[in-house]
Amino acid sequence: MTRSHRDESPDRLHVITGGRSRGADDALDAVTLVVAESAPAPGMQSEHAAILRLCRTPTAVVEVAAHLRLPVTVVRILLTDLIDTGQVTARHPAPAPSQSHPFASPDVLEKVLVALHNL
Amino acid sequence: MHSTTSEPEPNGVALPPTASRALKIAVVGGFGVGKTTLVRSVSEIRPLDTEETMTRAGGGVDDLAGVEDKRSTTVAFDFGRITLDATSVLYLFGAPGQERFWFLWDRLFTGSLGAVVLVDTRRIEHSWYAIDRLEQQGTPFVVAHNDFGVEHDLEDVRAALDLDAGVPLIRCDARERASAKQVLITLVQHVQALVAASAPTQRSAT
Ligand SMILES: Nc1nc2c(ncn2[C@@H]2O[C@H](COP(=O)(O)OP(=O)(O)O)[C@@H](O)[C@H]2O)c(=O)[nH]1
Numbered sequence: 015m016t017r018s019h020r021d022e023s024p025d026r027l028h029v030i031t032g033g034r035s036r037g038a039d040d041a042l043d044a045v046t047l048v049v050a051e052s053a054p055a056p057g058m059q060s061e062h063a064a065i066l067r068l069c070r071t072p073t074a075v076v077e078v079a080a081h082l083r084l085p086v087t088v089v090r091i092l093l094t095d096l097i098d099t100g101q102v103t104a105r106h107p108a109p110a111p112s113q114s115h116p117f118a119s120p121d122v123l124e125k126v127l128v129a130l131h132n133l
Numbered sequence: 134m135h136s137t138t139s140e141p142e143p144n145g146v147a148l149p150p151t152a153s154r155a156l157k158i159a160v161v162g163g164f165g166v167g168k169t170t171l172v173r174s175v176s177e178i179r180p181l182d183t184e185e186t187m188t189r190a191g192g193g194v195d196d197l198a199g200v201e202d203k204r205s206t207t208v209a210f211d212f213g214r215i216t217l218d219a220t221s222v223l224y225l226f227g228a229p230g231q232e233r234f235w236f237l238w239d240r241l242f243t244g245s246l247g248a249v250v251l252v253d254t255r256r257i258e259h260s261w262y263a264i265d266r267l268e269q270q271g272t273p274f275v276v277a278h279n280d281f282g283v284e285h286d287l288e289d290v291r292a293a294l295d296l297d298a299g300v301p302l303i304r305c306d307a308r309e310r311a312s313a314k315q316v317l318i319t320l321v322q323h324v325q326a327l328v329a330a331s332a333p334t335q336r337s338a339t
């Protein structure tokens with residue numbers, strides 16, 4: 015286990031997010047895949063630039079967080095900035111299981127089962 | 134202290150450019166029960182560490198005001214992945230089982246295909262809360278008893294967990310890829326059985 019951000023200066027996280035506490039896109043799940051739509055621009059906030067480099071291919075929100083070594087909460091806010099300006103898009107395919115539809119679709123389950131058998 | 138300006142380290146293969154759907158399965162259990170080991174046994178990448186934060190006041194998980202005050206709670210978790218095909222990828226999350234981490238479970242269980250509860254019979258109480266929460270949320274799950282050298286009768290384990298007869302309970306060795314794989318297969322087959330069982334009601338309702 016790497017060291018946790020528990021000991022990280024709150025000031026630094028405050029700076030990264032511009033002090034915002036809300037406004038992250040609620041549709042961004044831990045596994046939502048995000049893709050960069052443009053290259054980093056000069057003078058851009060370093061975390062934004064790092065996200066654009068990392069997301070040249072589709073990358074899950076949680077992978078962005080792990081690679082940037084930032085809490086998922088912070089990354090969702092940073093990603094929301096980039097989505098708002100069109101520099102990143104989130105891929106939202108068929109709805110995931112929810113309380114009203116608790117199970118994944120039969121096709122999805124079959125696909126997972128086949129992949130697991132092939133491991 | 135971590136530097137956020139350093140380049141992200143490449144870790145295994147990138148997802149295909151056509152990837153559009155990510156599925157998830159949560160692996161939950163107490164400290165040292167074998168969550169990371171199970172994820173590592175089947176993952177195509179070395180498990181990665183990350184964390185979630187929330188305020189203890191119980192507000193939104195996104196309330197970053199919490200990061201700045203003493204009431205914030207941070208919980209570390211890790212994950213691995215299995216690319217299924219050109220469009221789909223499955224993420225496996227290892228999350229601690231203690232009750233105080235419910236906010237992380239809600240985050241991870243929501244929208245997940247299902248969950249695996251790992252049980253170490255030396256600390257069986259670490260699994261109770263997660264099982265309660267999964268039952269309440271209606272998230273399908275299976276229970277895997279990680280064998281740390283003490284063989285317990287599975288029916289005794291089931292009784293100690295007060296586990297419904299319909300929930301699969303299996304033995305596993307998370308260090309073995311074949312065994313870890315079998316746990317996940319058992320979960321997916323369990324969900325398939327639940328889908329099949331719920332199908333007639335759906336038909337009559339429409
Ligand atoms: N005997 C045995 N040891 C295991 C098993 N799974 C994990 N371990 C060992 O238990 C220790 C803790 O495992 P870890 O995966 O880090 O636990 P976590 O805290 O739940 O992520 C490691 O030394 C593993 O090698 C198992 O199924 N059987």
Ligand SMILES: [Mg+2]
Pocket residue numbers: 168169170211227
């Ligand atoms: Mg672990």
